[in-house]
Structures are given as structure tokens and as C-alpha cells.
Amino acid sequence: MCQLLGMNCNVPTDIVFSFTGFAHRGGRTDTHHDGWGIAFFEGSGVRHFVDHQAAIDSPIAELIKRYPIKSTNVIAHIRKATQGQVALENCHPFVRELWGRYWVFAHNGDLKDFEPVLHGPFRPVGNTDSELAFCWLMQELRNTFGDTSPAIDDLRTALERLVPQVAAHGTFNMLLSDGTALFTHCSTKLCYIVRQYPFTAACLSDEDLSVDFSQVTTPNDRVAIIVTEPLTNNETWTEFAPGELKVFVDGLPQ
Template identity: 65%
Template sequence: MCQLLGMNANTPTDVMFSFAGLACRADEHKDGFGIGFFEERGLRHFIDHHGARSSPVAELVKHYPIKSLNVVAHIRKATQGRVALENTHPFVRELWGRYWVFAHNGDLKGFVPRLHGAFRPVGDTDSERAFCWLMQELDKAHADLPTIDELTCTLAELLPLPARHGTFNLLLSNGQALWAHGSTKLHSLERRHPFGAATLADEDLTVDFAARTQPGDRVAIVATEPLTAGEPWSAFAPGELRVFVDGECRLRRCG
């Protein structure tokens, strides 16, 4: 199973503690990794079809001072599509003058939608094909960039269609919000004042967030499996869609 990591915050936040927890799971997921994070309207996007344990790109990311409101990261275990750079998540497209970043965990069987617009896959994964279809349908549903609530309603209508074809755990962001859909396995956590210490579940690494935050800071983390021990992670219900804005869950929709 691929591993997903998303972050949404109300102030530019360092995601490297959570990324370190994700990278610990790279031994079983050697088919590539990637991360996309927004800096205002801009996007920094790093991918490599080599495993995160050995990738020089991963080393670059670990030493980059990431401060972002929205982050999407992925460690791949290939099910469809060969191990290649063009098949490495997260995928990026432009719509309504904004970048969109998408990562998927799962396997869609027989989902071959007709793609007739500007959104076509470069690689040969079910994930990128589903992303292109999703962008196409959003473009058809709205003439211009809708509100976050309007986008959430449209996504709640669209996501069950590919989900009928298999496992469809995903993260999606346009820099304004983070949408997360859980088909089988996804968890989220919200950190806010009073902040405490957190310890990674897979590695002996602890961070005291009280020393790094302000009282008004809020951060939401989404991951396939809980990344830390002793924190109140919340499991998604099958078919549940959550949207995170300013570091907290604004809305939940169950399919």
C-alpha cells in the first residue's frame, strides 16, 4: 500500500517532522516518492522514481526549509504503471489559474473514463487518469474558481464514481484547502494550543511543538496510518470526504 501525507495549516509550517515519519516507511515502498508544497500561489514540486531512503532528491527535500500552508506527499508502491518518473505522485495540473496537486493510494480496476479536454495523463497509472478525469469534471461543473464549500459539494458528487472501481484514498489541494477522501484507510490529526511533544511511531524522534509554535497556530495532518504515538488520530469512515482549511476540518461528507 502506498503512503499518503498531507498538511494544512493557518500559518506557514514546517512539515519535516511528519515527512521524516513518512520516510521511515520507505523500505516497503521503493517505487518512488514525491512532495508538493505551496508558497503563496507558487508550488514547489519534487518527485523521484527511486525510493526515499536512497534518493538524492529526498536528501534535498530534507534540507529544504519548508514553510507551507498546504503540503501533499506520497511514497509509492506500484500497482498499475511501471516504475518511472512520469508515474510518480503527486501529480500536478493547472485549473482556473491555480496549481492543483493530487496523490492517490489504491488500485482502480476498469476505470477508463473518456478524457476529451485539456487534461490527459502523461504516464500510465490509474491514479493520474483519475486525476485528469476529476480536473475535467470540475472544469465542466464550474465556469471559474468556485468557493471551497462549492468545490467540496462537487467533489462529494464526483469521488464515489471512481471509488466504485476499487480503493480510492486521495489527497487534493489547490493551495487554498486540503481535501482528503478515505476509501479504506486514512487518518487525520489536528494540533492546536496548548501544544505538546509528539514522538514518531516508527522512529525514535520527538519534537516539542510548544517550543516552535504560537498560541494561535493550528495544523492538520492527514496520513495513511498514524505517524505518531499517543496523539488523538481520527480514522476516516469508508467513503468519507474531509476538507481542511486554516489547520482544522471545516466539513465532513460521508459517501
Template identity: 65%
Template sequence: MCQLLGMNANTPTDVMFSFTGLATRADEHKDGFGIGFFEDKGVRLFVDHHSARQSPVAELVKTYPIRSKQVIAHIRKATQGVVALENTHPFQRELWGRYWVFAHNGDLKNFEPRLHGAFKPVGCTDSERAFCWLMQELAKSHASVPDVAELTHTLAELMPQLHRHGTFNMLLSNGQALWAHGSTKLHWLVRQHPFRRAALRDENLQVDFASVTTPQDRVAVIATEPLTSDEDWQAFAPGELRVFVDGAPR
């Protein structure tokens, strides 16, 4: 299975500590990687079908000064679709004049929805088909731009239709909020004042968050498996959907 990483914060925040922990797992998940992060309404998206351990794009990302309120990253272990750039997560689409970014971990069986012209997959993964279907159904459900609460309600109605086809762990953001759905393995935590030191599980690296934050900062981190060994990660229940706004679950 692939590995997901999401971050939602109330102020632009450095994600490289968590991304380093994710990239360390690329020895097993070597079929591509990607990271998308919002800057106001714009999105910077870096993807490569090579492993995050070997990709020059990954090296660029590690030196890029990423500070964002919304981040989605993914390392791929292919189950459907060949190893190719067009099959590499995260995927991006436009809806209601905003960019949407999506990444998926899982395997959907016999999922072949009817898709109209506005949302069609470029690659051949179940993940991109699911994303296009979600965008299509959201567009059909709302005549105008809905607020976060309305979007969450609609997504909660759509998730079971995907979940019944197999494993559907996903991250989705439009720059205003981060939605996360757990089917099998997904974990989350919130970092807030008083901040303390944390150490990665898979890499000899630790950060004293108290030295790089203010008391007003708040950051939610979502990952397939806990990234750190000394923080209180909480597991999603099977079929659970959560939305994170300004670094906290709603």
C-alpha cells in the same frame, strides 16, 4: 499500497517531522516518492522514482527549509504503471489559473474515462487518470471559479464514481484548502494550543511542538497510518470526504 501525507495549516509550517515519519516507511514503499508544497500561488514539486531511503532528491528535501500552509507527500508501492518518474506522485495540473496537486493510494479497476485535450495523463497509472478526470469534471461543473464550499459539494458527488472502481484514498489541494477522501485507510488529527510533545512511531524522533509554535497556530495532518504513537488520530469512515482550511476540518 502507497502511503499518503497531507498538511494544512493556518500559517506557513515546517512539515519535516511528519515527512521524516513518512520516509521511514519507504523500505516497503520503494517505487518512488514525492512532495509538493504551495508558496502563495506557486508550487514546489520534488519527485523521484527511487526510494525515499536512497534518493538524493529526498536528501535535498530533508535539508530544504519547507514552510507551507498546504503540503501533499506520497511514497509509492506500484500497483499499476511501471516504476518511472512520470508515474510518481504527486501530480500537478492547472485549472482556473491555480495549480492543483493530487496524490492517490489505492487500485482502480477498469477505470478508463473519456478525457478531452485539456487534461490527459503523461504516465500510465490509474491515479493520474483519476486526477485528470477529476479536473475535467470540476471544469465542466463550474462556469467560473467556485469557492471552497462549492468545490467540496462537487467533489462529494464525484468521489463515489471513483470509489466504485476500487480503493480510492486521495489528497487534493489548490493552495486554498486540502481535500482528503478515505476509502480504506486514512487518518487525521489537528495540532493546536496547548501544544505538547509528540514521538514518531517508526523512528526515534520526537518534537516538543510548544517550543516551535505560537498559541495562534493550528495544523491538520492527514496520513495513511498514524505517524505518531502518542496523539489522538481519527480514522476516516469508508467513503468519507473531508476538507481542511486553516488547519481545521470544515
């Protein structure tokens, strides 16, 4: 199974600590070595890095661990190929533009007999079930709202209708963001934590590394981390219920 990592914050924050633990799952502490990717929103722009090397061997992953890119919405993914060969075009996260905003999407799970009709402008470039699901979601959101960008609550309502239609075909743990909110859905496995004042120290499960967040934050900072499996072994992570859709804004589930 692939692994997902998302971050949603009220102020731009770097993801170096969480990504360091997460990247170890790409080839060292787990068997997800069929590529990886990460996308950072920065204003309305996106930095998008994908690599079909294992995250543990990737010079680009090494750069990201050293270069503290600050962002309020981040989506990362480590791939274990189940559908689609190992190729750059099949690495998550995927990016498309809708309503003059970039949308970023990553998926963990397998979809069976998912063959939606794509009659709009969004087409997969690779051959994964995941990119197909993303293109269908983009198409249906555009069909629902036309050329007008909707409010977050309206997007949530639309996704509560659309996402179960995908999830009916298998496992659909997913992260989706347009840079203003992080939309998340759990079929089988997803958990989250909100870090806020008073901050404490956290210890990575996958590497001998800890950080005292009280030293690197201000009392107003709030950061939600959403991940397939808990990244730290001394904090309490909240598991999603199967079928649960959560929207994170400014570091808080709504």
C-alpha cells in the same frame, strides 16, 4: 499499498518532522520503494519534487528533511507500484493548472475497469490509474464550473458527487489541493490529527525522534496532518470512516 501524507495549516509550517517519519516508510520500515514525491504550495506557486528512487535513498528526500520549506498545504506520497511501471512520470503527486491555480493530487489504492472518456484538455502523461482519475476530476470540475473559479463549498459539493464515481471502481484514498484547501477522501484507510494550543511533544513511530511543538509554535498556530497510518505513538489520531470526504481549511476539518 502506497502511503499518503498531507498537511494543512493556518500559517506556513515546515513538515520536516512528519516527513522524516514518513520517508522511513519508503524502503526502511515498509516496502514502498517505487518512488516518492512531495509538493508544497508557497503562495500560489508550487515546489514539486518527485524521484523514482526509494525515499530512504533519495538525495532529494534528504534535502527536504534538512531544508525547512514552509507551506500551508503539502501533499506527499510514497509509491508501491501496482499499476504503471516504476518511472518518473508515474510518481505522485501530480500537478495540473486549472482556473489559473495549480492543483496537486495523490492517490492510494487500486481502480479496476476505470476507463472514463477524456474529451477535455487534461490528459495523463504516465500510465497510472491515479493520474487518469486526477485528469478526469479536473475535466469534470471544469465542465461543472466553466471558466469561473468556484468557492470551496461549491468545490466540496461537486467533489461529493464526482469522487464516489471514481471510488466505485476500487480503493480511492486521495489528497487534492489547490493551495486554499486540502480535499481528502477515504475508501479504506486515512487518519488525521489537529495540533493546536496547548501544544505538546510528539514521538515518531518510525524513528527514534521526538519534537516538543510547544517550543516551535505560537498559540495561534493550527496544523492538521492527514496520513495513511498514524505517524506518532503518543497522540490520538482520528480515523476517517469509509467513504468519508473531508475538507481541511486553516488546519481544521470543515
